[in-house]
Amino acid sequence: MEQPAHQTFRATLRPYRSLSRKGFLILMSVLIGLNFAAGTAFYLLGAWPVAPFLGLDVALVWWAFRKNYADALKEEQIEVTAHELILRRFDHDRQREELHFTRAWVRVELEEDKDRELIGSLFLRFKGQRTEIGRFLGAHDRKEFAATLRGALAQPRV
Structure with missing residues (x-):
């Protein structure tokens, strides 16, 4: 036997991941707020084509963090x-x-x-x-x- x-x-x-889920939400909220303010300023100045690129910027940061969190598994x-x-x-x-x-x-x-x-x-x-x-x-x-x-x-x- x-x-x-x-x-x-x-x-x-x-x-190890130093940024918690709550920290990620705060970071993304601040980033979205800043990009929205900058996009609005560019739109009001007549440079409206800049605004979509600021949205693309947020999407790329979100994708990078999603990939990073997936690697944490x-x-x-x-x-x-x-x-x-x-x-x-x-x-x-x-x-x-x-x-x-x-x-x-x-x-x-x-x-x-x-x-x-x-x-x-x-x-x-x-x-x-x-x-x-x-x-x-x-x-x-x-x-x-x-x-x-x-x-x-x-x-x-x-």
């Missing part, structure tokens, strides 16, 4: 069990991806330039192949998570 794998470590990585779950590391990726427009790595053979790699104090990508290396994780995290967060994940992999297996 197979023993259930005991969970020793689990982390969920999500992109990405998520990576990393679970370290007694015998394996499991990486699950979720995306708002793609199917779920799940990768399994043998715990004893997986390595955590962080690209770092210590001379210039630059932090690059974070990878899981297994069987000569690298899988990038935490692409959406900031440099400091990638470095911190790499240390945490290395520590979880180094813990004795239960």
